[in-house]
Amino acid sequence: EMSRSFPPAVDVAIVGSGPNGAAYARVLSERAPGATIAVFEVGPALTDPPGLHVKNIADLDERLVAQRRSEGLRPHTATKEEAAYTDPTKRVVRAGTHLLPDGFQQPGEDGIPALAMSSNVGGMGAHWTCACPRPGDAERPDFLPDLDELLDDAERLLGVSRDPFGSAPYSDVVRERLGAEFDPGRRAERRVRSMPLAVHVRDDGALVWSGADVVFGEETRANPAATLFPEAQVRRVLVEDGRAVGVVVHDRRDGSDHEVRARFVVVAADALRTPQLLFASGVRPPALGRYLNDQPQMVFAVRLRDVARTPEAEHDPRGDTAIVQQSGVSWVPYTDEDPFHGQVMQLDASPVPIVGDDVPAPGTVVGLGWFCGKDLQASDRVEFDDTATDDYGMPKPRIHYTLTGQDRETFARARDSIRRAAAALGDPLGDEPFVLPSGASLHYQGTTRMGAVDDGTSVCGPTSEVWGVAGLYVAGNNVIPTPMACNPTLTSVALAIGGARDIADRLTADPSAVSAESGGHAVPA
Ligand code: FAD
Structure with a gap:
């Protein structure tokens, strides 16, 4: 079979096809029409259109296959009886994700045992729960004057609905009880409310979950200058004279390597593999991999007290292929005074095990998940090896991670808070909130973080461009500095939209150079 051809040169090379890589492709398609864009993704395309959320795949077997194909070189999802979350003492692994096989914990440290990633077109965005709250108080970077407008645009790209389960039979009850408990003393913007979700309800009542397909949008799919390359791993960003000038792509279909020149390179390859690719490319600013931040998480479940039993509420959600809506998803926002984020959702939508063998009465059991802000430290980091490689031939990662005294204090306060929430709602199932192993949040941050100035504590500036490497941008949760x-x-x-606008401005300011680069060639493997 002939080798696939890759373009010798493009205007923008994007590494990773999750929501953040897709956001770059979308904004560039909107703002810099004609600019050539290549999106490289190490994993396979699961769906047509590419990047669909797997929960939209109605056939259960097809969905399991799609999840398994997202799990890299050591897949685990095999059967309908997939066992995620059944044994809380084991490392938690979610369908559609694969764990870092080793190096996740060093002797004497806490480590991040459940550190996971997804390797497929759409990334974790083909598997996520779609909760899209806005950050508040100390969660917000304080040096971005246009943050609210960027968040508005992110809601547009992700297709966020403010209250998709507004008519759920128990949603009012849940919110009223939580509001009575938590709202006194809170600013309006930080009061209990429905969780905004990247979900919309179709005319026939079915739910559609947003994946990278929604972020790419018709704007990208109809853009003749934009191309997606699945099973195409970027192994190196080419840097010459302090500028990114292209990428080396490893075709996982036939093992061949190709050089693709680019005026701009965007690395949106998740919080582990973005710093890994920079390291492999010799881009090693002091903060690379540091301030690694996984939200400590605890969960609890409660049976709603004194609720009317409507016919909808009697519907048994177990075995449904889509989320059911009895109690919607409610949100107890983070505040500086109470530095945790609470989400309360009907169990089928929740990454929470049903406690013990208590069989919930349909619709009346809700799961509570409380995420904590981490006490950030430079010593929490992913380190890479100069000689040893991982399954994908990239510098092998090693995690250093320790919870601090302040983290333990925050955790104790979160425990009180989740107990208060449970008591307000009904009768807790189980005595104690359950602490999930580190990494279960799937919300890793900080490893290529953004800063206002280049003082050694950040990897990129406010437009996401890496300090000292012109034309190299980083994207993903790893950019979040708070x-x-x-x-x-x-x-x-x-934040990705801000970076993409910056590239679009630079491309349109110098249109003569668009697509005028020369000279890539296939390099021998
Ligand atoms: P990813 O989606 O991880 O995509 C990165 C992509 O880069 C991957 O496809 C990967 O294969 C690719 N890649 C890596 N290295 C290379 C390389 N060298 N070359 C080419 N490609 C490469 N977040 C929320 O905000 N709300 C939620 O409710 C929520 N729930 C979640 C539930 C689950 C079960 C999971 C798994 C995640 C959840 N998340 C949630 C997290 C959310 O999915 C991520 O924040 C989001 O997907 C990050 O987008 P991204 O584009 O930065 O990275």
Whole structure:
């Protein structure tokens, strides 16, 4: 079979096809029409259109296959009886994700045992829960004057609905009870409310979950200058004279390597593999891999007290292929006074195990998940090896991670808070909130973080361009510099939009150079 051809040169090379890589492709398609864009993704395309959320695949077997194909070189999802979350003592692994096989914990440290990634077109965005809260108080970077407008645009790209389950039979009850408990003393913007979700309800009532397909949008799919390359791993960013000038792509279909020149390179390859690619490319600013930040998480479940039993509420959600809506998803926002993010959702939508063998009465059991802001430290980091390689031939990662005294204090306060929430709602199932192993949040941040100035504590500036390497941009939750406790995707996509606009401005300011680069060639493997 003939080798696939890769373009010798493009205007913008994007590494990674999750929501953040897709956001760059979308904004560039909108703002710099004619600019050539190549999106490289190490994993396979699961769906047509590419990047669909797998929960939209109605056939369960097809969905399991799609999840398995997202799990890299050591897949685990095999059967309908997939066992994620059944044994809380084991490393948690979610369908559609694969764990870092080793190096996740060093002797004497806490480590991040459940550190996971997804390797497929759409990234984790083909598997996520779609919660899209806005950051507040200390969760917000304080040096971005246009953050709110960027968040508005991120909601547009992700297709966020403010209250998609507004008519759920128990949603009012849940919110009223939580509001009575938590709202006194809070600013309006930080009161209990429905969780905004990247979900819309189709005319026939079915739910459609946003994946990278929604972020790419028709604007990207109809753009003849934009191309997606699945099973195409970027192994190196080419840097010459302090500028990114292209990438080396490894075709995982036939093992061949190709050089693709580019005027701009965007690395949106998740919080582990973005710093890995920079390291492999010799781009090693002092903050690279540091301030690694996984939100400590605890969960609890409660049976709603004194609720009317409507016919919808009696519907048994177990075995449904889509989320059911009995109690919607409610949000207890983070505040500086209470630095945790609470989400309360009907169990089928929640990454929470049903406690013990208590069989919930349909619709009346809700899961509570409380995420904490981490006490950030430079010593929490992913380190890479100059000689040893991982399964994908890239510098092998090693995690250093320790919870601090302040983290333990925050955790104790979160435990009180989740107990208060449970008591307000009904009768807790189980005595104690359950602490999930580190990494279960799937919200890793900080490893290529953004800063206002180049003082050694950040990797990129306010437009996401890497300090000291012109034309190299980083994207993803790894760019978020704050101890964010809420689900980070809306924020990372907002920051990506800012970076993509910057590239679009630079491309359109110098249109003569668009597509005028010369000279890539296939390099021998
Ligand atoms: P990813 O989606 O991880 O995409 C990165 C892509 O880069 C991957 O496809 C990867 O294969 C590719 N890649 C890596 N290295 C290379 C390389 N060298 N060459 C080419 N390609 C490469 N977030 C929320 O905000 N709300 C939620 O409710 C939520 N729930 C979640 C539930 C689950 C089960 C999971 C798994 C995640 C959840 N998340 C949630 C997290 C959310 O999915 C991520 O924040 C989001 O996907 C990050 O987008 P990204 O584009 O930065 O990275």
